[in-house]
Amino acid sequence: MGAKCLLGDMRSAAPRIDRRAPAALPTPESLELPESLGYRIKKRLLGPPLVSEQLRTERLGRPTALAVLSSDVLSSSAYATEQILRVLVVAVGVAAFSLTVPVTLAILVVLAFVTLSYREVIWAYPKAGGAYVVSRENFGPNIAQIAGVSLLIDYTLTVAVSMAAGVSALTSAVPSLTPYTVEMAVAFVILMAYGNLRGIREAGRTFAIPTYLFIANMALLITVGLVKGALGDLHAHSIHTAGAVSSGSEGGGLLLGASLFIILRAFSDGGSALTGTEAISNAVSVFRPPERKNARSTIVMMSFTLSAMVLGESILSRLVHAAP
Numbered sequence: 537m538g539a540k541c542l543l544g545d546m547r548s549a550a551p552r553i554d555r556r557a558p559a560a561l562p563t564p565e566s567l568e569l570p571e572s573l574g575y576r577i578k579k580r581l582l583g584p585p586l587v588s589e590q591l592r593t594e595r596l597g598r599p600t601a602l603a604v605l606s607s608d609v610l611s612s613s614a615y616a617t618e619q620i621l622r623v624l625v626v627a628v629g630v631a632a633f634s635l636t637v638p639v640t641l642a643i644l645v646v647l648a649f650v651t652l653s654y655r656e657v658i659w660a661y662p663k664a665g666g667a668y669v670v671s672r673e674n675f676g677p678n679i680a681q682i683a684g685v686s687l688l689i690d691y692t693l694t695v696a697v698s699m700a701a702g703v704s705a706l707t708s709a710v711p712s713l714t715p716y717t718v719e720m721a722v723a724f725v726i727l728m729a730y731g732n733l734r735g736i737r738e739a740g741r742t743f744a745i746p747t748y749l750f751i752a753n754m755a756l757l758i759t760v761g762l763v764k765g766a767l768g769d770l771h772a773h774s775i776h777t778a779g780a781v782s783s784g785s786e787g788g789g790l791l792l793g794a795s796l797f798i799i800l801r802a803f804s805d806g807g808s809a810l811t812g813t814e815a816i817s818n819a820v821s822v823f824r825p826p827e828r829k830n831a832r833s834t835i836v837m838m839s840f841t842l843s844a845m846v847l848g849e850s851i852l853s854r855l856v857h858a859a860p
Contacts, residue, residue, distance in 0.1 A: 582733050595824040598834050603744035606838040608694045609812035613845040615701040616809030617853055621860045623802040628793045629783040633854040640850040643806050644843050651839040654817040655832050662828045666818035694811050699724050758848030765855045775859035809846050
């Protein structure tokens with residue numbers, strides 16, 4: 537009897553175990569951290585930030601990637617021929633138009649070698665970084681920094697030159713906009729920055745339409761011009777017009793009076809058509825699988841399109857004597 541009482545006292549004294557389910561721990565979604573006004577504005581303008589798992593949905597197909605990654609190099613076709621003529625017309629006058637196509641062909645040969653080189657880079661280094669990654673893995677971080685700085689400078693100058701050339705084309709077509717040249721250039725830079733900060737997929741949607749519209753307009757211009765040239769409906773115009781660069785006089789010899797230095801300078805200035813060719817090799821990781829195959833075919837498509845536009849412009853400039 538005493539043992540039973542002692543056992544009962546021990547049971548009553550033992551702690552009771554609470555078998556209820558433990559309280560749920562707070563999840564990251566349930567935590568509401570205070571957001572600054574600047575962060576709320578940025579999220580409203582640019583959208584919510586993406587986590588790593590969501591980046592898979594940001595991959596691009598070849599048509600969209602061509603529009604996003606090739607817009608800078610394709611836009612170079614709008615002023616490459618003009619840069620050649622700016623050098624040659626001043627030196628040899630009307631004879632410059634006979635030299636434009638050979639100089640353009642030399643530039644396109646360089647473009648072909650650059651394209652083949654970047655195809656090999658894409659296959660060997662299918663990661664983002666391009667020239668920077670190649671330099672780092674083969675020559676070390678010090679040399680890689682030179683390549684990285686060069687790319688940053690190149691992209692900065694590409695924006696500056698492209699915006700200036702675009703605004704110059706607008707003011708040339710609509711002279712009343714000339715007083716607003718700086719304001720338009722700054723507005724276009726802000727618009728480009730905004731489109732890119734929205735994300736790679738959003739940038740594709742934003743820039744695909746104007747890029748393909750530009751390509752279609754260039755194709756229409758060149759096709760109609762070449763057809764009219766073949767039918768004899770295009771005629772050369774005087775280069776002595778208001779606003780045109782001052783022209784020199786034609787000489788004799790193989791280069792029509794232009795020195796080798798002048799030809800090389802025209803070749804160098806016309807090489808602005810190649811600015812931005814590295815963009816695809818720098819962003820292989822944004823392509824949909826298989827990344828390397830899609831990137832390699834896209835860079836070939838880009839080079840073919842650029843070559844057709846630049847060569848077509850140079851031929852038309854020779855036919856009509858389009859003075860810069």
